[in-house]
Amino acid sequence: MERDSHSDEEIRDILCLKHVVVIGMSKHEEKAAHYVPKYLLDQGFDIIPVNPTTDQILGKKCFSTISQISQDIDIVDVFRPSEFVLSLVEEIIKKNPKVIWLQEGIHNIQAEKLAQDNGIKVVFNRCMLAEHQRLF
Numbered sequence: 001m002e003r004d005s006h007s008d009e010e011i012r013d014i015l016c017l018k019h020v021v022v023i024g025m026s027k028h029e030e031k032a033a034h035y036v037p038k039y040l041l042d043q044g045f046d047i048i049p050v051n052p053t054t055d056q057i058l059g060k061k062c063f064s065t066i067s068q069i070s071q072d073i074d075i076v077d078v079f080r081p082s083e084f085v086l087s088l089v090e091e092i093i094k095k096n097p098k099v100i101w102l103q104e105g106i107h108n109i110q111a112e113k114l115a116q117d118n119g120i121k122v123v124f125n126r127c128m129l130a131e132h133q134r135l136f
Contacts, residue, residue, distance in 0.1 A: 001105065001107060001125050002125065003124060003125035003126055004122065004123050004124050004125070004126070006121075006123060008135060011123070011126075011131050011135060012135045012136075014075065014098075014099050014101075014121065014123065015128070015131065015132050015135065015136070017074035017075050017098060017099065018044065018045050018046055018074060019045075019046045019048075019071065019072060019073055019074040019075070020037070020040060020045050020046065020047055020048070020073075020074065020075045020076075020077055020128075021048045021050055021066055021069060021073050021075070021076045021077070021095075021097070022037045022047055022048065022049050022050060022077045022079065023050045023066060023076060023077070023078045023079065023080060023088060023092075024050070024051065024078065024079035024080040025037050025047075025049035025050065025051050025057055025062070025079065026051070026057070026079070027051070027054050027057050032079065032103065032104075032127070033079035033103075034057070035129075036077075036079075036103070036127065036128055036129045037049070037057075037058070037077070038058055039129045039132070040077075040128060040129070040132070041058060041060075043132060047060055048060065048061075048063065048069055048071065048073075049061075049062040049063070050062070050063050050064070050065065050066055050069075051064075052064040052065070065091065066088075066091055066092055066095055067091060067094065067095075069095065073095050073096075073097040073098075074097060074098050074099065075097060075098065075099045075100075075101055076092050076095070076097045076099070076100050076101065077101045077103065077128055078100065078101065078102050078103060078106060079103050079106075080106070081106070082102075082105075082106050082107055082108050083108075085102065085106065085107075085108035085111040086108050086110050086111040086114070088111070089108075089111040089114050089115050090114070092115070092120075093114065093115060093118045093120060096118075096120075097120060098120065098121065099120065099121045099122070099123060100115050100120055100121070100122050100123070101122075101123045101124075101126070101128055102122070102123065102124040102125065102126075103125075103126070103127055103128070104125055104126060104127045104130075105125060106124060106125065107124040107125055112124065
């Protein structure tokens, strides 16, 4: 799977944004959907978990859906299979984040276009942890 065409400078600028909603965040330590946001939290990012199956992850209140979140959102980091991304983006765009970040192995062309048509940058098939370690 190819990845987006953002330059290192653009990715670095995106990673300077600090308010991150993590859709599909896991309470299981061995899963990337847990250790990637934990790394980001340890690096000073404000993490807001979205997972309808639990109340709290890493001491943070967990929301069932992104629509329940009232804070401003810089980045929505998505840990859900590609086939769910379009319906997620339809919900995400209502919150007007600056960036939607689709983790490694995740991409949906229709969702990407919908987000971009609504003025939202899309990063896909990249890991926030790996990119942060590579660029900082």
